[in-house]
Amino acid sequence: xxxxxxxxxxxxxxxxxxxxxxxxxxxxxxxxxxxxxxxxxxxxxxxxxxxxxxxxxxxxxxxxxxxxxxxxxxxxxxxxxxxxxxxxxxxxxxxxxxxxxxxxxxxxxxx
Amino acid sequence: xxxxxxxxxxxxxxxxxxxxxxxxxxxxxxxxxxxxxxxxxxxxxxxxxxxxxxxxxxxxxxxxxxxxxxxxxxxxxxxxxxxxxxxxxxxxxxxxxxxxxxxxxxxxxxxxxx
Numbered sequence: 001x002x003x004x005x006x007x008x009x010x011x012x013x014x015x016x017x018x019x020x021x022x023x024x025x026x027x028x029x030x031x032x033x034x035x036x037x038x039x040x041x042x043x044x045x046x047x048x049x050x051x052x053x054x055x056x057x058x059x060x061x062x063x064x065x066x067x068x069x070x071x072x073x074x075x076x077x078x079x080x081x082x083x084x085x086x087x088x089x090x091x092x093x094x095x096x097x098x099x100x101x102x103x104x105x106x107x108x109x110x111x
Numbered sequence: 112x113x114x115x116x117x118x119x120x121x122x123x124x125x126x127x128x129x130x131x132x133x134x135x136x137x138x139x140x141x142x143x144x145x146x147x148x149x150x151x152x153x154x155x156x157x158x159x160x161x162x163x164x165x166x167x168x169x170x171x172x173x174x175x176x177x178x179x180x181x182x183x184x185x186x187x188x189x190x191x192x193x194x195x196x197x198x199x200x201x202x203x204x205x206x207x208x209x210x211x212x213x214x215x216x217x218x219x220x221x222x223x224x225x
Contacts, residue, residue: 099146
């Protein structure tokens, strides 16, 4: 099956710093979502981005489908950005809704 | 739109007991999914419904697990004869299966089996 690798596994930032999280996937996808899991376990959808670039406030994401990777940019980080960021993909031609998640990047933003 | 609701949020049970979790999806969503997440891992797909039809089940869903969505609205996930290895967060998600299939997750039901 499709493999999803996220890097780095852990990231510690000072408040105000910028960061880039990476997601590599091993096959063609027709669905790619970035999620933020807060300390209480709630998964919040950040972007639906199987290709192209999107921006939402301090966050932006780019997926280069032909090269099988996606990047999540966080600018001017805040302590509330702490948590685990997951990339999840649905294999092109695979079963719908069977999102395959990476292991996540755990982000800690220090004040 | 109140989002995806899950109940209970936490459940502690003894090994061998049965437990049931409920999920209420976003009302206009026709697809409903169950995922399981263990500590330090990403969520893993268990099963998915389109309306009341259960269209796919993961190999992770052993015979002790059963999911239903009787009227195409809320869903239940029952685990019979719980084992310690069933301890996990059980996540429900829903989507409107047309165009971009964007999943919205609930807050999860955390199960601890003693």
